[in-house]
Amino acid sequence: MxxxxxxxxxxxxxxxxxxxxxxxxxxxxxxxxxxxxxxGTAAKAKPSPTPVWDRSPSSVAAVGDSITRGFDACTVLSDCPEVSWATGTESSVDSLAVRLLGRTGAAERSWNYAETGARMADLPAQITQAVAHGPQLVTVMMGANDACRASASAMTSVADFRTGFETSLKSLRRALPKTQVYVASVPNLKRLWSQGRTNPLGRAVWQLGICPSMLADADALDSAATERRDAVQDRVEAYNKVLEQVCATDVRCRFDDNAVYDYRFDTDQLSHWDWFHPSKDGQAKLAAMAYRRITAPEPVT
Incomplete structure (x- = not known):
């Protein structure tokens, strides 16, 4: 037992x-x-990875064309960068830089290298100027002048437009591997024509040479004029597709998903000097659109 x-x-x-x-x-x-x-010790938890997209960059550089320079928003045929949607300091606009950095920060840590009349071929040189400051965010609004030529046949080809944007983005990325890029779409030029053509002052200013491929003979509705405007509109849409596709190849680039193109600007958002460029109110709307997309956890669609 x-x-x-x-x-x-x-x-x-x-x-x-x-x-x-x-x-x-x-x-x-x-x-x-x-x-x-x-x-006798527990394994430490791995830290959370740093998000690729920084929703609160501490400095901003803007490149682009007359829209980003605030052209015709204050006086006729003149730049007014203090009301720029990207870097302006005027309180009525509440620019992207002011929203991100505060008014003092915007004055000290934002730079505007956009040029009235600039086309995509000018973007590489603007990027070179911008990267010298090492900004954490670069805003791009370019393409309207590539479509706004003396005639529809003189518009920048889609292939050349793509090459210019690809070259610019690669140049930026080589110099600043972690800088973020916000790309605004090209506005709907045909809608701007339809809104402004009812104003006699606007039509008079258009005759001075503003976007003739779209705005020339503003009252003409014959088949030739309609075909010309449609060709410009098709080219703008093709440019926006290029901006979207090229931006998608860079993890630190956000396209606005055609927010600017789709926005229905009316006469309140258009310059009362030329009825084509954004007014101060229009600049404020552009700033709000950009801020919403830059500060979103994921790209806004």
Whole structure:
């Protein structure tokens, strides 16, 4: 009897050890549990990865054309960068830079290298100027002047437009690997024509040479004029597709998903000097659109 009891206790001990061993392997990580018991310290949790997109950049550089220069928003045929949607400091606009950096920060840590009349071919040089400051965010609004030529046949080809944008983005990325890029779509030029053509002052200013491919003979509705405007509109849409596609190849680039193109500017958002460029109110709307997309956790669609 005593022999049988000793054998039973020994067998029970072996079964218990086997069960505990199996539980140790299944209950929390096998080898790591053993390592924990040997070292007496728990394995540290891995830190969360830093998000690729920074929703609060500390400096902003703007490149682009007359829209980003605030052209015709204050006086006729003149730049007015203080009301620029990207870097302006006037309170009525509440620019992107002011929203991100505060008024003092916008004055000290934002730069505007856009040029009235600039086309995509001019973007590489603007990028070179911008990267000298090492901005954490670069805004791009370019393409209207590539469509706004003396005639529809003189518009920048889609292939050349793509090459210019690809070259610019690659140049920026080589110089500033972690700088973010916000790309605004080209506005709907045909809608701007339809809104402004009812104003006699606007039509008079258009005759001075503003976007003739779209705005020339503003009252003409014959088939030739309609075909010309449609060709310009098709080219703008093609440019926006290029901006979207090229931006999508860069993890730190956000396209506005055609927010500017789709926005239904009315006469309140148009310059009362030329009824084509954004007014101060229009600049404020552009700033709000950009801020919403830049500060969103994920791209806004």
């Amino acid at each position: 005593r022999m049988r009891r000793r054998r039973s206790r020994a067998a029970l001990a072996l079964v218990t050890a086997a069960v505990l061993g199996a539980a140790g392997c299944d209950s929390g990580g096998g080898a790591s549990s053993a390592a924990h018991s040997r070292s």
